[in-house]
Amino acid sequence: MHLEEILKKVKDITQGTVKDEAEQVDKQAKWPERSIRTLQREGLGGLVVPTQFGGLGQGLMGLVKAGELIGQVSASTALCFGMHCVGAAVIAAKATRQQQKDFLEPMAAGEHLTTLALSEPGTGAHFYYPQTQLLSISEETFMLRGQKTFITNGSFADSYVVSTIGVEPDAAVHQFSCVVVEKEVPGLEWGAPWNGMGMRGNSSRSLTLKEVCIPSRNLLGEVGDQLWYVFQVVAPYFLTSMAGTYLGIAQAAFDEAKTHLMQRSYSHSGLSLNQIPLLQHRLGMLWAKIERTRRLIYHAAMEGDNGEESAILAILSAKAEVAHCAVEVVNEAMTLSGGVAYRENSRFDILLRDARAAHVMSPTTDLLYTWIGRALLDQPLLNE
Secondary structure (H helix, E strand, O other), X not given: OOHHHHHHHHHHHHHXXXXXXXXXXXXXOOOOHHHHHHHHHOOHHHOOOOHHHOOOOOOHHHHHHHHHHHHOOOHHHHHHHHHHHHHHHHHHHOOOHHHHHHHHHHHHOOOOOEEEEOOOOOOOOOXXXXXXXXXXXXXXXXXXXXXXXXXXXXXXXXXXXXXXXXXXXXXXXXXOEEEEEEOOOOOEEEOOOOOOOOOOOOOOEEEEEEEEXXXXXXXXXXXXXXXXXXXXXXXXXXXXXXXXXXXXXXHHHHHHHHHHHHHOEOOOOOOEHHHOHHHHHHHHHHHHHHHHHHHHHHHHHHHXXXXXXXXXXXXXXXXXXXXXXXXXXXXXXXXXXXXXXXXXXXXHHHHHHHHOHHHHOOOOHHHXXXXXXXXXXXXXXXXO
């Protein structure tokens, strides 16, 4: 299926099920089950799953454009769907035949939802330094001990891509691993439901792993491969997916402001707001801000899909720049729309709360700019 056909399907679902559920998702901090299940049922759960396993075989460009469309209507839904896609890409990167059968083929069939479980309460934004232990119990079994936090799709996913410190307690600091933990295994203890200021539907929960046993065949790649996964798969797919989501928020705010300016007129003079030069100028500036950010994001996705060495700088920049873009555009669009935009639970209320998450979602904006500077100065990205 060509990307244009896929995006048409995404848009149809977004303007239907996702739009119908969006208000309830925000008001009730409700995981967007109807929307996610519809996306899965229509084959989009396999968006980035390779075609040989029944998926759609899309890369970063397909992911960012799908996230942008969904994010214009429900950022929470875009985040949940995007995190599934990132998890799918991580599993697919070095999947064994058994992992293809257990995870990728069911994803393509719309029967399996996954997500990442990388962040931990003790390391904060430094998600690439896990403390969770992975112990070898036998040749066939690993045991995990530790705690994860801010897990999107938490308790709703069928599997979780978990980062760990190593296979033995004295493993070297760089020997991190990734494993897949399935939802039914004993020893998973979920924290309280997520009740965030924004992105209220993403079920961003904490998880304690209490001597959780998994089959050793659920190890992704080789022992100590996590840093490879972080920069070759997690960073490109996660940052691109989030860039698309926040770009969607910015576009939604722009559309709201434009509609207001087109429809509002003064009763005492009959003058329409779209005739006022200052407002024309300010709307033009917002369009330019969104468009240059969009071009950066699309450029980053294209370079990433083409495997270009320079892609990492553009990909890191994409999420950092869209964070500024989303927050600033929503703020300005709200100002252009006047007092009606300031109502509680208005469309702008939701957009502003959702947009603000961009700066604090790891890797944070400051951390991304630091990584970019280190790369430009030939310094190691991770030297904390």
